[in-house]
Amino acid sequence: xxxxxxxxxxxxxxxxxxxxxxxxxxxxxxxxxxxxxxxxxxxxxxxxxxxxxxxxxxxxxxxxxxxxxxxxxxxxxxxxxxxxxxxxxxxxxxxxxxxxxxxxxxxxxxxxxxxxxxxxxxxxxxxxxxxxxxxxxxxxxxxxxxxxxxxxxxxxxxxxxxxxxxxxxxxxxxxxxxxxxxxxxxxxxxxxxxxxxxxxxxxxxxxxxxxxxxxxxxxxxxxxxxxxxxxxxxxxxxxxxxxxxxxxxxxxxxxxxxxxxxxxxxxxxxxxxxxxxxxxxxxxxxxxxxxxxxxxxxxxxxxxxxxxxxxxxxxxxxxxxxxxxxxxxxxxxxxxxxxxxxxxxxxxxxxxxxxxxxxxxxxx
Amino acid sequence: xxxxxxxxxxxxxxxxxxxxxxxxxxxxxxxxxxxxxxxxxxxxxxxxxxxxxxxxxxxxxxxxxxxxxxxxxxxxxxxxxxxxxxxxxxxxxxxxxxxxxxxxxxxxxxxxxxxxxxxxxxxxxxxxxxxxxxxxxxxxxxxxxxxxxxxxxxxxxxxxxxxxxxxxxxxxxxxxxxxxxxxxxxxxxxxxxxxxxxxxxxxxxxxxxxxxxxxxxxxxxxxxxxxxxxxxxxxxxxxxxxxxxxxxxxxxxxxxxxxxxxxxxxxxxxxxx
Numbered sequence: 001x002x003x004x005x006x007x008x009x010x011x012x013x014x015x016x017x018x019x020x021x022x023x024x025x026x027x028x029x030x031x032x033x034x035x036x037x038x039x040x041x042x043x044x045x046x047x048x049x050x051x052x053x054x055x056x057x058x059x060x061x062x063x064x065x066x067x068x069x070x071x072x073x074x075x076x077x078x079x080x081x082x083x084x085x086x087x088x089x090x091x092x093x094x095x096x097x098x099x100x101x102x103x104x105x106x107x108x109x110x111x112x113x114x115x116x117x118x119x120x121x122x123x124x125x126x127x128x129x130x131x132x133x134x135x136x137x138x139x140x141x142x143x144x145x146x147x148x149x150x151x152x153x154x155x156x157x158x159x160x161x162x163x164x165x166x167x168x169x170x171x172x173x174x175x176x177x178x179x180x181x182x183x184x185x186x187x188x189x190x191x192x193x194x195x196x197x198x199x200x201x202x203x204x205x206x207x208x209x210x211x212x213x214x215x216x217x218x219x220x221x222x223x224x225x226x227x228x229x230x231x232x233x234x235x236x237x238x239x240x241x242x243x244x245x246x247x248x249x250x251x252x253x254x255x256x257x258x259x260x261x262x263x264x265x266x267x268x269x270x271x272x273x274x275x276x277x278x279x280x281x282x283x284x285x286x287x288x289x290x291x292x293x294x295x296x297x298x299x300x301x302x303x304x305x306x307x308x309x310x311x312x313x314x315x316x317x318x319x320x321x322x323x324x325x326x327x328x329x330x331x332x333x334x335x336x337x338x339x340x341x342x343x344x345x346x347x348x349x350x351x352x353x354x355x356x357x358x359x360x361x362x363x364x
Numbered sequence: 365x366x367x368x369x370x371x372x373x374x375x376x377x378x379x380x381x382x383x384x385x386x387x388x389x390x391x392x393x394x395x396x397x398x399x400x401x402x403x404x405x406x407x408x409x410x411x412x413x414x415x416x417x418x419x420x421x422x423x424x425x426x427x428x429x430x431x432x433x434x435x436x437x438x439x440x441x442x443x444x445x446x447x448x449x450x451x452x453x454x455x456x457x458x459x460x461x462x463x464x465x466x467x468x469x470x471x472x473x474x475x476x477x478x479x480x481x482x483x484x485x486x487x488x489x490x491x492x493x494x495x496x497x498x499x500x501x502x503x504x505x506x507x508x509x510x511x512x513x514x515x516x517x518x519x520x521x522x523x524x525x526x527x528x529x530x531x532x533x534x535x536x537x538x539x540x541x542x543x544x545x546x547x548x549x550x551x552x553x554x555x556x557x558x559x560x561x562x563x564x565x566x567x568x569x570x571x572x573x574x575x576x577x578x579x580x581x582x583x584x585x586x587x588x589x590x591x592x593x594x595x596x597x598x599x600x601x602x603x604x605x606x607x608x609x610x611x612x613x614x615x616x617x618x619x620x621x622x623x624x625x626x627x628x629x630x631x632x633x634x635x636x637x
Binding site: 052053054073074075079080081083084085087088089090091100101104105148152 | 525527528530531532533534535536537538541546549550552
């Protein structure tokens with residue numbers, strides 16, 4: 001049971017000009033499942049490896065339970081990690097893989113056996129205990145890697161994209177297993193992924209990183225409903241939010257004939273910080289409807305329809321200020337428009353998000 | 365496609381015959397009488413002469429030379445593999461100033477002609493009072509074999525996934541435990557391959573013992589065989605010589621056959637995806 005705190009933790013790789021992780025401030029509560037998410041190269045894995053002790057911290061500190069672990073070696077931190085490629089010991093059986101850390105700690109043999117058996121049962125690995133990793137399937141290897149972490153009873157679990165080597169179906173299945181297991185064990189967990197669906201479904205809270213900077217950390221619901229900036233807005237949600245920068249009027253933002261209203265405060269904030277008469281507006285495909293032409297929607301020419309059974313997504317273009325812009329709209333799967341058809345679309349009232357055009361920060 | 369494969373097979377077959385026939389001929393000759401060797405060199409032995417082997421082993425002192433070789437090569441091999449693996453691992457997996465310099469020094473040493481080193485080497489060993497000793501020969505053999513071992517294992521350690529070492533650090537290993545308990549076992553195919561190579565090279569070593577090891581009691585096999593063929597002059601014991609030759613070949617063949625499976629085995633399969 002432990003809390004984890006990053007205090008201005010910074011990592012600069014030798015020879016690099018900009019930090020891979022820049023003054024990360026993050027508090028993770030006891031028993032919390034925190035997901036670090038972001039595109040590749042955003043510093044999420046580096047942040048995790050700094051906590052593991054596999055990466056130097058150039059400035060700032062990292063605490064586990066108020067203990068400064070910034071410069072402690074990995075073995076002194078009482079943490080367990082699941083690697084993306086599992087990193088099983090190839091010359092050891094499944095049992096020995098899981099027992100290795102306990103043997104190093106001189107745990108009594110009977111207790112090692114009890115703990116390994118318990119973890120093996122939880123992960124349905126009992127019949128494979130005597131096998132070598134190479135005789136296991138990908139999913140089984142992934143579970144051995146999990147088991148190796150579980151038997152340790154560590155203060156913190158670290159997971160570095162543990163599902164990315166599984167096929168799609170197994171990934172969804174394992175995703176829920178990991179979340180269930182974490183809830184049952186109640187061990188503080190830091191989980192790295194580039195997949196926003198994993199982040200949304202697994203995390204109690206999600207921290208979004210870009211270029212080594214923390215963009216926002218909040219519950220999945222809050223990230224989805226109130227993204228703090230344009231990057232978070234575009235990163236969370238699939239298909240991605242429609243985000244366009246358009247001219248600003250006193251009442252709001254103009255999309256052809258469609259006016260999306262903004263409050264007076266929002267307009268004022270949009271003008272500040274070099275907004276220069278422009279505003280960035282985002283609305284999600286699932287918040288957008290196809291409306292009759294009289295409802296002042298925006299006319300788009302349909303160029304692609306994706307039918308998923310439960311949903312249909314309509315992609316269409318419209319000329320905005322002389323440039324062709326593409327929009328995505330969720331449509332009733334039983335009533336999809338034809339290719340080439342012109343339909344009017346409009347976000348539901350008050351469902352659009354507004355951001356400063358220069359800073360990208362949320363307005364109001 | 366089929367023609368080129370046929371050509372390749374023919375070439376390999378020819379190579380195999382060229383390599384295997386002299387060996388086979390030596391083995392067959394070791395069972396013949398001297399008369400038979402000279403009159404019917406290509407025939408199968410009519411009456412296998414087992415006494416050739418016992419004569420070589422006992423009277424020609426091949427037994428003692430064999431023991432000397434085993435001690436010297438065995439000691440040198442253990443030393444070479446231990447030092448070579450440690451150096452290669454440190455160079456392959458740790459960044460430190462001078463890393464490349466040390467590595468390139470080893471590579472350069474690999475290409476240094478041993479002939480040029482013979483005279484200074486003789487005096488170094490003499491100053492250390494290690495001439496005509498097992499220890500002297502073991503040390504020189506190890507120094508001779510370490511550069512190639514480092515070169516070979518360095519490449520091998522580089523290919524091992526670093527995440528496995530990291531997992532071991534997190535599991536509670538120090539640097540030593542990571543090396544001996546995780547990385548060294550994973551490097552086994554490489555260790556076996558370079559070990560066999562070193563064994564072959566050192567077992568057949570002639571030049572170094574010729575210079576550094578002049579006491580007939582401590583002759584290694586190559587020296588012993590040479591002495592046997594030279595000293596007998598016209599009073600030749602050809603069958604005994606072939607028997608000695610075959611005895612000298614056996615350990616090499618046995619080592620190769622026993623370990624060839626390990627050379628090919630990919631130990632890292634299954635560690636990572």
